[in-house]
Amino acid sequence: MIASESVDFCYSNDVFIHIADVGVIVSYLEEVARLLKRDGLFRFNVRKLGVSRMFSNSLGGLAAKASYLLGLRSGIHQYSPGNEGFSGLKFRRRDLVRVARAAGLITHRISSDPDPSGGRFLWRDCGAR
Numbered sequence: 001m002i003a004s005e006s007v008d009f010c011y012s013n014d015v016f017i018h019i020a021d022v023g024v025i026v027s028y029l030e031e032v033a034r035l036l037k038r039d040g041l042f043r044f045n046v047r048k049l050g051v052s053r054m055f056s057n058s059l060g061g062l063a064a065k066a067s068y069l070l071g072l073r074s075g076i077h078q079y080s081p082g083n084e085g086f087s088g089l090k091f092r093r094r095d096l097v098r099v100a101r102a103a104g105l106i107t108h109r110i111s112s113d114p115d116p117s118g119g120r121f122l123w124r125d126c127g128a129r
Contacts, residue, residue: 005128007035012044017121019088022099029103036128042105048112048120049090068092096122104129 010032019025025046032042049068071094091099097107105126115121 002035004034005037005040008037008040010036010040010042012042014045016044016046017088022089025089026099026103029100029105033104033128038128041108041125041127043123043125045113045121045123046096047088047090047115048122049092049095050120090119091122093122096124100124100126 016025016028019028036042093110096110100107106129107124107126109125111123113121113123
């Protein structure tokens, strides 16, 4: 209903932090990429995946941390029934860049800010390719 490449600015606050399916997030990002003008800006936030805080320092916990840090596991996953809830997916910076790039968006800036629940948000400023 909105013409392609007709929007100068789009803003999403605390929407993606509740979505538990990366496919849904990508579809929303693709729609924003379609709507944005070439010099347009899209700003949104997601929850930050804090690998160092995710696991204990036991042998298994250290192995799990290493698998994330080495890129053997990503911080995002496909939806599976039973994972519904208030908190959606968490992202590392590189996963966020990869998902947005796949949807047709380029990164201008990513910042990390406190989340009132004790974690952190990643704020992303991006534009259409």
